[in-house]
Amino acid sequence: MELVSGLIHQLGGGTHNFLSFALIISVIVFVHEYGHYIVAKACKVKVESFSIGFGPEIFGFHDKSGTRWKLSALPLGGYVKMLGDSNAASVPANQRELTEEEKLYSLHAKPRYKKAAIVFAGPFANMVLTVIAFTILFSTTGYYRTPPVIGKVIDGSAAQQAGLLPGDIITQIDKHKIKYFEDISRVTMSSLEKEMEIRYSRNNEEHRISLTPSIIKDTSDSTIERRVIGITSVNMTGLKQSSFLGAVSLSISETYHAMCLTIKALFQIVVGKRSISEIGGPIKIAKYSGESTKKGFATVLYFTAILSATLAAVNLLPIPLLDGGHLFNYIIETVIRRDLGLRYHKYAATFGATILFVLMAIAISNDIRHLF
Numbered sequence: 001m002e003l004v005s006g007l008i009h010q011l012g013g014g015t016h017n018f019l020s021f022a023l024i025i026s027v028i029v030f031v032h033e034y035g036h037y038i039v040a041k042a043c044k045v046k047v048e049s050f051s052i053g054f055g056p057e058i059f060g061f062h063d064k065s066g067t068r069w070k071l072s073a074l075p076l077g078g079y080v081k082m083l084g085d086s087n088a089a090s091v092p093a094n095q096r097e098l099t100e101e102e103k104l105y106s107l108h109a110k111p112r113y114k115k116a117a118i119v120f121a122g123p124f125a126n127m128v129l130t131v132i133a134f135t136i137l138f139s140t141t142g143y144y145r146t147p148p149v150i151g152k153v154i155d156g157s158a159a160q161q162a163g164l165l166p167g168d169i170i171t172q173i174d175k176h177k178i179k180y181f182e183d184i185s186r187v188t189m190s191s192l193e194k195e196m197e198i199r200y201s202r203n204n205e206e207h208r209i210s211l212t213p214s215i216i217k218d219t220s221d222s223t224i225e226r227r228v229i230g231i232t233s234v235n236m237t238g239l240k241q242s243s244f245l246g247a248v249s250l251s252i253s254e255t256y257h258a259m260c261l262t263i264k265a266l267f268q269i270v271v272g273k274r275s276i277s278e279i280g281g282p283i284k285i286a287k288y289s290g291e292s293t294k295k296g297f298a299t300v301l302y303f304t305a306i307l308s309a310t311l312a313a314v315n316l317l318p319i320p321l322l323d324g325g326h327l328f329n330y331i332i333e334t335v336i337r338r339d340l341g342l343r344y345h346k347y348a349a350t351f352g353a354t355i356l357f358v359l360m361a362i363a364i365s366n367d368i369r370h371l372f
Helices: 002-010 015-042 112-141 158-162 181-190 244-270 282-295 297-315 323-336 342-369
Strands: 047-062 068-082 150-153 169-173 196-202 205-211 214-217 225-228 231-233
Touching: 015 047, 015 068, 015 112, 015 297, 112 244, 112 297, 112 323, 150 158, 158 205, 169 181, 181 225, 181 244, 244 297, 282 297, 323 342
Parallel strands: none
Antiparallel strands: 047 068, 150 231, 169 196, 196 205, 214 225
């Protein structure tokens, strides 16, 4: 009973957060799967079903081409099943069982470059969605772009111990050039190095120091640890309004950085430089979804963009059953100049499913543990 009451309390009765989560994740998943769908149709591959969610079908319909469009019970993802797939994860079936006419429209009978294009189209669609969401956000609300000048050095911080002073201009951290103050936190959070080299300008003279960032808990989520050096920027002059082309350019840059941060964070968890407790699952995402809808349209846009970029990055990982796993297989096939056998796909699918199951179990376990 304590667990149930905790869940209800943390999710605000469940209804608002669940509906927010279902709506946001469904939009992101639809865009991802539609990317697969539209390129598959362009490559003349028959799409048998297009599902938002997993599990039992709630409702659906067939279109003129015979594709079954459906909404399923569990809003935790989705899939596009194509002719020649043995399941929703696009594990190939025995193509010998298809008729000659069916082989013309089978995914796995197509040239590898077409299969790769179909697979990559899903993550790419999420990248496009992220760019669009960021562009709308930056065009309507503007964005901060602050010069990399130190306004204040926090007492007792790593920056103070290293000798940094207000007015110093940060020009480089490790191998990363610093153009804006916002770049400092991005580089600091994503760095794998315990000690960082900082180059800065003082009175038009170049200096360099080494320091070890401090680890603090994120103010919005105590389960996330952040690396900080202990400085703040000069006074903000307000939000700088962006032109449309400027917003597009910035959006592409932010999409790239969001995906890189996702990959780096996962790698840091694997090598033990980040806590595994930072992996969040559907309960955590539902909580953030609900909070974002309460804070307004701009927050929803930002959350959608970040979640879409994260989905794109994770799906490109070379893990069997994910899009990146399929692309990895096509690279192997290109190198060895033959198709991988059904036995390989069977074992790879089992391996990939095990990894994804373990990650989901960890994520849900973290979600429940952090409720209390």
